[in-house]
Amino acid sequence: MTGPDRRTIRASATRATKKAALLQAAAQTFASKGYHQTRISDVIGCAGVARGTFYLYFESKTALFLELLDLLLIELRAAIVGVDVTSHISVEDQLSHTVRNILAAVVDNRNLTTIVVREAACVDAETDLRMARFYRRIVDYICCSLLEGQKLGLIAPDIDTDVASMCILGTFRQFMERVARSKTPSQMEVDQIAREMLQFNLGGIRARSGTLLTNR
Amino acid sequence: MTGPDRRTIRASATRATKKAALLQAAAQTFASKGYHQTRISDVIGCAGVARGTFYLYFESKTALFLELLDLLLIELRAAIVGVDVTSHISVEDQLSHTVRNILAAVVDNRNLTTIVVREAACVDAETDLRMARFYRRIVDYICCSLLEGQKLGLIAPDIDTDVASMCILGTFRQFMERVARSKTPSQMEVDQIAREMLQFNLGGIRARSGTLLTNR
C-alpha cells in the first residue's frame, strides 16, 4: 500500500539529490578549473555519479552551465529590491539594505560568481546573450530609477543617467570580480564595502555644484 | 645578388607584415567568434598565410592571444597618465585628459577590448593571471593616488580608498564592456561619457558631508 508512495518519494529524493550533487560538483569544478578545462569526468567523478547519469539530468555540458548561470542570476534578482519613496524608511537606508543584500548574494554564491564573472561570455552564444540581457536589464532598471529620482527632485537634473547607471553597475561588477578572485571577505568587510560602495555611488549621482578637488 | 642586406630587409619586412597580418586576423576572428570557437584555420585563412607559417611567428594559439592581450594592456597603460599636483593645469583638467585618453584607447582598440573583456579570464591560467595583475596594479595605483590626495588634503579623509579605487576601476571596466558589446560610440558620445564618468567618480570620492538624497 505504502509501497509505491515510498518508492516514489525515495526516488524523487534521490533524483533531487543527484541533480543537486551534480550542480554542486560542477560549480566547484567550473570555478576552480574553468568551464573549458573541466571535463564531464571531473564533474561526475566529483558528484559520484555514472557518466550516463549525467545526461539523465542535463542535456549537455552547456545546459549544465546554463543552469548554474540561472541559479546565480535568480539569487541576484532576488537581492535587488526597489526603493519605495513612500516608505517611512529613508531612501538611503533602503538602498543600504539592497546593496548589502546584493553583496551578500554574491559572497554567498562565490563559486557561481566566479564562474559567471569569468566565463559567462565565452561558453556559448546563449550564455553570452543571457548575461548581456541580464546586465542590460539591470542598467535599464537603474537608469529608470535615476530618472524617477530626477523627476522627484531627489537627484540633480544635470546627471547623465545613462552614464551614471553604467558606472553604478560597474562598481557592483567589480565587486563580483573581486569576490571571484580573492578569498571570501568577512562579513565585516562586506558591510564596510557595502557602506562605502553606496556612498561612492550616491556621491556619483550627487549634484555637481563646484569642484571638490582643486590644486590651489 | 645585391647581397644579403637587401634580402634580409625584404625578408624581415615580410616577416613584420606576416606577423601583423596574423595579429590583425586573430584580433578580428577572436572578437567575432570568440577564442575557443576560433580555429587556427580561421586565423591563417583570414591572414592568407600557410598553416606552418603560423608557428614560425607564434608558439601556440595561447601565445597569440597573449600577444594581443599585451597590445591592449600597453595601449591602456600608455593612456593612463598620473596627475602632477605641481602642474599649473588643474587636477580636474588633468584627470579629464587622462579619462579621455583611456576611453579613446578602449574605443580605438575595439576588437582587442572585446577579446580581453570577454575571454582573458578563460583562455589560460597565464592570461588570467596577467589580467588580474594588470587590474590589481591599476587598483593599487588608484588607491595610492587617493591616499596621496588625502595626504594633500585634496580628498576627504573619511573615504575608504580601497573601496573607492575598486569602484573607480569598475566604472572603467563597465565602459570597456559596453564598447565590447555595442557599436563603436561616436567621438561626441565618448567625450560625453568621459566627462560624466569623471564627474561620477569625483562625486564618489567627494566628502560625504550630509546626505544628498532624502525623502523628507
Added chain:
Amino acid sequence: MTGPDRRTIRASATRATKKAALLQAAAQTFASKGYHQTRISDVIGCAGVARGTFYLYFESKTALFLELLDLLLIELRAAIVGVDVTSHISVEDQLSHTVRNILAAVVDNRNLTTIVVREAACVDAETDLRMARFYRRIVDYICCSLLEGQKLGLIAPDIDTDVASMCILGTFRQFMERVARSKTPSQMEVDQIAREMLQFNLGGIRARSGTLLTNR
C-alpha cells in the same frame, strides 16, 4: 481471490499481449527507421511498455530481430507448397497456386519483408547466417525439384538446374525488394505479377530449342 488459475491466465494473457505489442511495434519501427536507427526507446515507446519489461520478453535487441525474422521465414515456408506430380491438378496450376501463396505472404507481411530484405544481412552474424541458410535451402529445394522434373521428363535435360534455381529465387527476392520499397500492391497487381512471374520462370526452364530472338 478466485484462485491462482485466473491470475495466471490473466497474467499470461497480458504476457502474450505485451510480447505481441512489442513485436508489432518493432516491426513497424524497424521497417520505417531501420534496425540500427531504431532505439529500444522507440520500440517500447511505440508498444507502451516499460524499458525493463522489454527484457522480460526479449534477451536483446538482436534477439527481437531474430524473432521477427523467424516470423517471416515461417510464413514464407508455409507458403511454399511442393508439386505433387501424382495429383490430378496440373503442375502449372499447382505452381501457380504456390507462387500466389508466396507473393501473398510477402505482401501480407510487408513490414517484416522490408526489414528482412534490407537488414537481415547486417544486423548480426547470426541473422546473416539464418538468412543465408534459408535462401540456400530454398535454392536447394528448387534445384532438387528441377532435377526431379528432369528425371520425370518434365523439364529439358540441358537446363543447368543450379543456375536456374538461382535465377528463380532471384525473381522472388526481387519481388520482395519491390514490396519493401513501393507501396503495397493491390490484389489484382499481385495476381498479375504472380501469373507473369510464373510464366517467366517456366519460360526460363523450358527447353532451349532454337533462339527466339534474332535480328535477321
Added chain:
Amino acid sequence: MTGPDRRTIRASATRATKKAALLQAAAQTFASKGYHQTRISDVIGCAGVARGTFYLYFESKTALFLELLDLLLIELRAAIVGVDVTSHISVEDQLSHTVRNILAAVVDNRNLTTIVVREAACVDAETDLRMARFYRRIVDYICCSLLEGQKLGLIAPDIDTDVASMCILGTFRQFMERVARSKTPSQMEVDQIAREMLQFNLGGIRARSGTLLTNR
C-alpha cells in the same frame, strides 16, 4: 627548379596512394566485418594511416561507404552495354557479351559487391536512396529495351515487360548475392552461369505458346 614539381608529383602520388589504401582497406574490412561492426580504427589500422589522415580524405565513415558504393556502381554501369539491333552481331551474342561483362564486373569487385549487397540499404538514407535509384534505373532500362523489342517484333507482345524486367534484374542480383556469399567462382563457372542466366532470361521473355511442363 624541379623542386616544387617533384614535390607536387610525389605529394599527389602519395595522396592518391593514401586514398587508395584507405578505400582498399575499407573495402576489405567492410566486406569481412560489415559496415556497422567496422571501426575507423580498423580501416586506418589496415591502411597504415593515422586517424586524422582519414578525415583528410573522407568527410565521414558514411562518405567513405558512399565512395565505395559509387566505385561498384560505376563498374556495373560500364559493364552494361545496350544492344545494337543494326549491328551485324546477333542480338543474342551481344546480350551474351553484356551478361558476361556484368558478371565479370561483379566477380572482379567481390568485396564491393559483398558490401553493397549486404549493407547499402542500411547504412544511411543516402546510400539506400542511391541503391534504389540505381536499381530502378536498371529496371527501367530493361523495361524500355523489352518494349523496344516488342515494337521490333523480337519479343512476344503478350509479355508483361514490367514484371519481366523485375525478374531479369532479380536474376542478376541473386548472382551478386551468391558471389558475395560464396568463394569467388572460377572463370569457367562464371562463363557457364552467364550462358545459362542468359538462356533463362531469354526463355522468360519468349512467347508463351503452349505449356512446356505437363504431368500428363
Added chain:
DNA sequence: TATGAATGAGTATTCATTCAT
C-alpha cells in the same frame, strides 16, 4: 511481472601542432 533510474563501455570526429620538403 513491471518499472525506469542508473550504468559505463564504446567511438566518431576535431584540431593544435609538427616536420619533411
Added chain:
DNA sequence: CATGAATGAATACTCATTCAT
C-alpha cells in the same frame, strides 16, 4: 622562411542492458 600533409591525443555523448524496488 614557407608550406600543408600528416599526426594522434583528447572528449562529449549514446544507448543497450541491468537491477533494486
